[in-house]
Amino acid sequence: MKRILVPVDFSGDSLKALRFGIYLSNKLDCHLRMVHVQKSEKFEIPFHFEELKNEIIHTVQEYFEKLIKLHSADYCVRNGVFDFKIRTGSVYREIVNQAKYGDAYMILMGAYGASGFEEFFIGSNAVKVVTNSTCPVITVQKEFTKGQLKTIVMPIDASTDTRKKIPFVKEIASRCNAKVHILGVHETSDTNVIGKIEHYMKQGEDYLKDANIDYVKSLRKGDNNTYSTLDYAREVNADLIVIMTEQAESSINMFFGSYAQQMINRSEIPILSIPND
Incomplete structure (x- = not known):
């Protein structure tokens, strides 16, 4: 089964991309994997993460576990796997490598991310992912609201x-x-x-x-x-x-x-x- 990879920095824009990724995974019968890239092993609180703003969470892994619990009912692929991966290093390189070695069908990502929290996709990172990826990439803008393809x-x-x-x-x-x-x-x-x-x-x-x-x-x-x-x-x-x-x-x-x-x-x-x- 094919896999869609969704980079997540816990900003509202990356969560829009995640919801779109769930929609496409359902339509295309794909596994769905989230990936977060840390610049270091030190954990920083993603203060832009509005969906779970009232939760007390201490690690990136806990945030992903909560995200999966929050959205698992919307992911409806028979025998599909909805999971996550945490990587450390250069944002665009780690995303591209995860897609390559994880045999991703496509990457679906927000073109912009959380300002102040790792500056995940600000500026050139989105373009770097697109130009270096060996698989197709969908970039979702901050104005994106539809969540379907007609x-x-x-x-x-x-x-x-x-x-x-x-x-x-x-x-x-x-x-x-x-x-x-x-x-x-x-x-x-x-x-x-x-x-x-x-x-x-x-x-x-x-x-x-x-x-x-x-x-x-x-x-x-x-x-x-x-x-x-x-x-x-x-x-x-x-x-x-x-x-x-x-x-x-x-x-x-x-x-x-x-x-x-x-x-x-x-x-x-x-x-x-x-x-x-």
Whole structure:
């Protein structure tokens, strides 16, 4: 059985990610594992942990045990395991290593964490996890409130790698009964580039059609593919945007390098980043 890994720093945002992780685990039939990374063996009280603010708890392990007790009724995977792991060291390295050696199907994490308590995901840590992970990563923003997936935006550009996200989108859409928006995006008027994008969109369409997944197609030109995608996703009230972590050098600057960071930092909609490997 596959496993979803949810990093938890006991902030409200990381607990939003946990609840979303429970939802996806139920839909995808996955084990669910929480992970907390300490900078040292010394225990610090996670004062942002509102859900158990009246509890007297002395260790990280006790906090996790309380969390499992609090949420176990919502985790409904037959023969599934809902557990936790505590690691010490560099935040992003330990999360990536836990996902790798724990054979995680995906990481689902808050893009921001508790200010003052290990500064868990503040700034570059979320991006570092995304760019170093060998498995897909969903980043959940602080504005996130929905907790379910009904509308997925799948941007398609002119790079060959852009199509690698299609099978993953198909599986999630099928399990969640979600509608997929196949969004072709480009920053040029070159008919060869546009033709290639339309061809890739048709391949995605055929793939989803064969799986009986509801979908629509749209093609948009703009100055910046990241912003074009975000604008479209907001228009259709999307629950998830799926991108590749990196694109080939021949791509038209879609989600390459700083664009992936822009997407994670600017989107209030959860972002699923899929590695090329």
